Amino acid sequence: MSKNKPMTNYDEYRLNDDKHWEWHTTFIGRLMQHNYRVYHILDGVFKIAPNLGAIVEIGTGCGALTTYLGLWGLHLNIPVLTVDNVRSTDTDAFLQRLGVTVLDGDVFSTEVYRKIKEFVGQRPVFLLCDGGAKQREFDTWARLLVSGSFIAAHDLGHEFSVENISEWTRTLVTPVMEERWNEMNAQIAIFKVN
Ligand SMILES: C[S@@+](CC[C@H](N)C(=O)[O-])C[C@H]1O[C@@H](n2cnc3c(N)ncnc32)[C@H](O)[C@@H]1O
16 A cells, blocks of 8 residues: 555455454354454443443444344343344344344434334433444434443544534533544444433
8 A cells, every 4th residue: 555645444444453453354144344343342331331221223234243232132131222224134034033123214214213212211221323324323312312321433533533523412421441442443432421
């Protein structure tokens, strides 16, 4: 790669050295739209969040991260919901066997918004923003989650930045484990809801 040419997203995804881990490998046969370090970092969140009542993922994609979250749901004995506006029958059948509730639709539609809100209820949750508009997802949901919840956004530095969180939302959340957000090119920002 030329020294003068800035790295594209894809160049960064492909990096595999002692500071960056490669993206787009597989987990239980599912294409990962992230890298393995995300699992280790999120394990750290679940360790400091013993009272979670549910897990929500916006953006199922190929379902690798949903599989990981589904396993955490089983481990903690809490329900897991994932939403995407493009669904795959094969992925959904597998996720449902894992006990994950699968929602089909636009996360910003009134109906899906209402269903997620109903699912979340008044319990503290872990919610991951990994759909098509992570910044907007973050601003929308950070305002609705109860204190003690955790909210994370993937693709930090590419599709999500702390600078772009609205002023009001920033007062509602506190960054956690910030030193790990870009560990091995994981690109995950994590906050606790105040
Ligand atoms: C980056 S992928 C998710 C990757 C997945 N979380 C993972 O890491 O394995 C983003 C997904 O968001 C979905 N998406 C985009 N816009 C959406 C919307 N408005 N509502 C629901 N899902 C949406 C896309 O269909 C795509 O599958």
